[in-house]
Amino acid sequence: MFKKPVSSSGKTKIKSSVQRNIRQKICEQFPLLEPVIDDVLPKKAQLDLIKAPEKISLYALDNQVLFFQHHNDAIMPHLRIVHKYPQCFPTVQVDRGAIRFILGGAQLMCPGLTSPGAKLPPPEGNIPEGAVVAINAEGKEHACMIGVLKMSTEDIKKLNKGNGVENCHYLGDGLWKMDSE
Amino acid sequence: MEAESSAAGAAAGATAAGEGPTVAPLEVAYCGVCSLPPEYCEFGATVKKCMDWLEGNHPSLHQKLYSSEALESKMGTMTLEAQQKAEKDLAKKQQKEELRQEREAAKKKSSVITIKRVERTKRKYVTVVSGIEAFELVYKTVAKEFGKKFACGSSVTKSAAGSEEITVQGDLSDEILEELVEKYGIDEDNIRQVEETKKKGGSGPG
Numbered sequence: 001m002f003k004k005p006v007s008s009s010g011k012t013k014i015k016s017s018v019q020r021n022i023r024q025k026i027c028e029q030f031p032l033l034e035p036v037i038d039d040v041l042p043k044k045a046q047l048d049l050i051k052a053p054e055k056i057s058l059y060a061l062d063n064q065v066l067f068f069q070h071h072n073d074a075i076m077p078h079l080r081i082v083h084k085y086p087q088c089f090p091t092v093q094v095d096r097g098a099i100r101f102i103l104g105g106a107q108l109m110c111p112g113l114t115s116p117g118a119k120l121p122p123p124e125g126n127i128p129e130g131a132v133v134a135i136n137a138e139g140k141e142h143a144c145m146i147g148v149l150k151m152s153t154e155d156i157k158k159l160n161k162g163n164g165v166e167n168c169h170y171l172g173d174g175l176w177k178m179d180s181e
Numbered sequence: 182m183e184a185e186s187s188a189a190g191a192a193a194g195a196t197a198a199g200e201g202p203t204v205a206p207l208e209v210a211y212c213g214v215c216s217l218p219p220e221y222c223e224f225g226a227t228v229k230k231c232m233d234w235l236e237g238n239h240p241s242l243h244q245k246l247y248s249s250e251a252l253e254s255k256m257g258t259m260t261l262e263a264q265q266k267a268e269k270d271l272a273k274k275q276q277k278e279e280l281r282q283e284r285e286a287a288k289k290k291s292s293v294i295t296i297k298r299v300e301r302t303k304r305k306y307v308t309v310v311s312g313i314e315a316f317e318l319v320y321k322t323v324a325k326e327f328g329k330k331f332a333c334g335s336s337v338t339k340s341a342a343g344s345e346e347i348t349v350q351g352d353l354s355d356e357i358l359e360e361l362v363e364k365y366g367i368d369e370d371n372i373r374q375v376e377e378t379k380k381k382g383g384s385g386p387g
């Protein structure tokens with residue numbers, strides 16, 4: 001979504017009612033984030049909307065993008081938020097070999113998630129298709145990508161081919177490099 | 182005994198402050214060169230510079246990431262073949278980046294910022310600044326800073342050719358020249374002051 005530098009056309013203040021909805025949607029999507037949502041997104045803070053091309057909305061606080069969203073799809077966290085609260089987001093791990101492809105903006109293929117260096121949740125922790133996940137990497141502490149599962153984690157194990165996770169935001173992409181002004 | 186249990190109680194209380202366990206945010210240091218978490222610098226084209234920066238700014242993290250043991254263990258589960266391929270690709274990428282930086286430096290030397298004084302109406306002028314992108318300056322940011330510095334209207338506009346420029350309200354050609362040299366460190370030789378005459382002139386740049 002952010003392979004190119006992000007060109008924004010200014011920011012607007014988000015009404016508090018809309019802000020409440022966004023907050024609620026975020027908590028529904030990421031229940032583990034709920035205990036700290038007041039730290040991430042203080043109730044009284046003024047959230048700004050920055051419109052980016054192709055129907056992408058960026059939600060920013062004090063000029064720092066916290067979350068983003070394509071059209072009305074799932075809301076996704078900026079990697080900085082995931083780095084601060086790694087335990088609040090469902091996470092899968094890729095092997096070391098996949099890192100450079102991710103940082104180049106490539107889609108994440110299933111084998112990168114099933115090889116010995118990778119980690120997927122056990123069957124009882126299956127993450128469904130369409131869920132937003134943070135991608136960690138073998139030997140690394142911090143996440144390098146945010147994506148949407150193209151199939152459930154159990155299906156990734158079973159099928160083990162094709163595009164497993166849509167690459168929506170990665171370290172060094174346009175969103176990451178976006179200068180806060 | 183007692184001291185021990187009260188200490189344990191305090192620790193438990195600290196984690197269970199308020200409702201449920203609170204999670205303190207992790208403070209992540211980011212690389213001052215490439216902006217990524219330093220553990221990912223190795224995949225970038227500026228890894229040499231990144232390493233120097235880390236050594237100067239976060240020596241312990243530098244030790245952790247680049248000590249010989251760390252380098253040995255990081256290959257993890259990758260096959261030897263995959264490692265070699267990755268290293269070759271990275272070397273290529275780094276070479277490209279070095280070339281790019283050289284080109285950029287050369288380009289900077291030959292680039293020119295134009296400060297143009299334009300008469301709007303009788304004795305009313307605007308000053309139009311263009312070409313700053315070659316010096317890695319961002320139009321929007323600089324426009325804002327000009328506005329503050331000179332306490333005047335200053336905004337990013339589009340030239341007839343569609344490129345960006347800064348339009349400052351007022352006759353500020355000399356002041357802007359000075360600011361570009363002093364604050365932004367641009368060589369005076371790379372700045373040209375021009376005046377737009379009312380007549381249509383064929384005076385292109387050069």
Ligand SMILES: [Zn+2]
Pocket residue numbers: 212213214215216217219221222225228231232
């Ligand atoms: Zn770096």
